[in-house]
Amino acid sequence: MNKVLVIGSGGREHALALKLAESKQVSQVFVAPGNAGMELAINPSAHKIQCIDISAVDKEALVEFARKEDIQLTVVGPETSLAIGLVDAFRQHDLAIVGPSQSAARLESSKTFAKDILTKAKVPTAEYRAFKANEFDQAIAFVRQQNSGLVVKEDGLAAGKGVYIHHHLDDIENNLSYIMKDLNHDLVIEELLEGEELSYFSLLNGDHIIPLALAQDYKRAFDDDKGPNTGGMGSISPVPGYDEEALMEECNQIIVRPLIQALKAEGISYTGILYTGLMMTKDGPKVIEFNARFGDPETQVVLERIVDDFYHLLQVHLNQEIYQVTLKPEYCLGVVVAALGYPGTYPKGMPIQIPENLLAQVRFAGVKSSPDYPLISQGGRILMLIQSGDQLDNLSQEIYQKLNQIQINQTYYRKDIAQKHIKKGD
Numbered sequence: 001m002n003k004v005l006v007i008g009s010g011g012r013e014h015a016l017a018l019k020l021a022e023s024k025q026v027s028q029v030f031v032a033p034g035n036a037g038m039e040l041a042i043n044p045s046a047h048k049i050q051c052i053d054i055s056a057v058d059k060e061a062l063v064e065f066a067r068k069e070d071i072q073l074t075v076v077g078p079e080t081s082l083a084i085g086l087v088d089a090f091r092q093h094d095l096a097i098v099g100p101s102q103s104a105a106r107l108e109s110s111k112t113f114a115k116d117i118l119t120k121a122k123v124p125t126a127e128y129r130a131f132k133a134n135e136f137d138q139a140i141a142f143v144r145q146q147n148s149g150l151v152v153k154e155d156g157l158a159a160g161k162g163v164y165i166h167h168h169l170d171d172i173e174n175n176l177s178y179i180m181k182d183l184n185h186d187l188v189i190e191e192l193l194e195g196e197e198l199s200y201f202s203l204l205n206g207d208h209i210i211p212l213a214l215a216q217d218y219k220r221a222f223d224d225d226k227g228p229n230t231g232g233m234g235s236i237s238p239v240p241g242y243d244e245e246a247l248m249e250e251c252n253q254i255i256v257r258p259l260i261q262a263l264k265a266e267g268i269s270y271t272g273i274l275y276t277g278l279m280m281t282k283d284g285p286k287v288i289e290f291n292a293r294f295g296d297p298e299t300q301v302v303l304e305r306i307v308d309d310f311y312h313l314l315q316v317h318l319n320q321e322i323y324q325v326t327l328k329p330e331y332c333l334g335v336v337v338a339a340l341g342y343p344g345t346y347p348k349g350m351p352i353q354i355p356e357n358l359l360a361q362v363r364f365a366g367v368k369s370s371p372d373y374p375l376i377s378q379g380g381r382i383l384m385l386i387q388s389g390d391q392l393d394n395l396s397q398e399i400y401q402k403l404n405q406i407q408i409n410q411t412y413y414r415k416d417i418a419q420k421h422i423k424k425g426d
């Protein structure tokens with residue numbers, strides 16, 4: 001029997017911990033630092049989960065814990081842990097870990113590095129120009145030559161923030177001035193792509209690709225894709241209207257394989273989850289971004305569809321074995337309950353009441369325990385409710401009926417997750 005460690009504290013990490021706890025090969029799942037919702041026992045495998053009080057960015061303490069506890073496998077959730085070189089530190093101590101090295105994780109942490117590799121690999125992506133913070137005049141001259149929409153992206157990790165969409169170019173100059181002069185940040189300016197957005201998740205290890213699934217994230221705060229960008233307010237997998245297997249294969253051919261070769265030419269071998277953010281344009285799929293980790297809240301629905309023993313799957317990935325994942329064909333839908341005001345400022349400390357029969361469908365994120373209540377809210381995204389089924393309209397009705405039974409004051413959730421597909425008849 002094996003002990004495993006999950007790094008992080010959100011809904012994504014709750015889903016990873018539950019999926020690993022289901023494995024017959026796993027005796028215990030530690031989560032560093034985890035959250036109080038993860039330890040609410042809801043089924044026999046959830047008893048295996050234990051949170052430990054170590055920060056997700058405390059490299060030395062995490063390595064020491066993994067050695068002392070004889071951890072057989074570690075899975076990294078957040079990009080911040082990757083960006084500080086947690087994976088490198090584990091590998092230096094011969095500890096098995098799923099995730100890319102600090103250098104490979106630049107695919108996510110540096111937009112200019114990602115764009116450079118995409119160009120070298122000749123992968124379809126938005127046309128772009130990178131500018132250093134001191135190249136304000138050049139950036140202005142460049143945008144004045146453009147006549148269609150542009151996207152401005154700050155370089156460096158911005159957790160979904162730092163991306164500014166300009167359908168019209170009226171106030172782009174103020175935006176550039178703010179980023180380059182006030183923040184002193186480098187940036188990328190790129191062509192605005194139009195189409196449906198979706199993401200492709202695969203496990204890469206050197207030349208070995210294990211395709212996982214396609215998913216869609218609802219990034220905007222309010223219904224009909226209105227309001228500010230968030231970490232994600234809901235998700236669905238598979239994505240209605242697409243042949244999942246065929247599209248994953250196409251992405252491997254035109255994106256992932258060329259990417260692996262281009263990384264190799266730089267002396268980089270990528271291990272871990274590759275999250276490819278795609279825009280389905282009229283000219284075919286184009287890459288919007290890469291993330292070097294599982295998506296949140298896509299992981300919560302993608303893992304629900306994986307039939308295989310997840311511990312075994314991750315071992316096969318680390319051993320570079322050829323493997324075909326079995327997915328449940330039905331849809332899994334997830335809706336995030338967020339504190340009012342998120343992604344801006346929001347209240348904390350609201351008691352959370354969930355009927356016991358729904359607990360197995362809840363993935364907890366921004367929660368903690370308190371002397372008065374087992375669980376109170378602590379973050380912007382508090383929890384996600386997930387539900388599987390083969391009829392989208394029934395699924396949607398069921399999940400919203402169940403959300404009605406969850407009581408947390410001063411919260412909101414989107415009412416239209418999957419609605420666009422139901423209306424289109426996908």
Ligand code: AMP
Nearest residue numbers: 126151160163190191192193277288289
């Ligand atoms: P990113 O941080 O690169 O994922 O960007 C955040 C979001 O901005 C993406 O999920 C897209 O919705 C949008 N976005 C980014 N780049 C583009 C682009 N070139 N064209 C259209 N939308 C984009």
Ligand code: GLY
Nearest residue numbers: 217232295296297
């Ligand atoms: N849901 C988007 C992300 O994890 O970056």
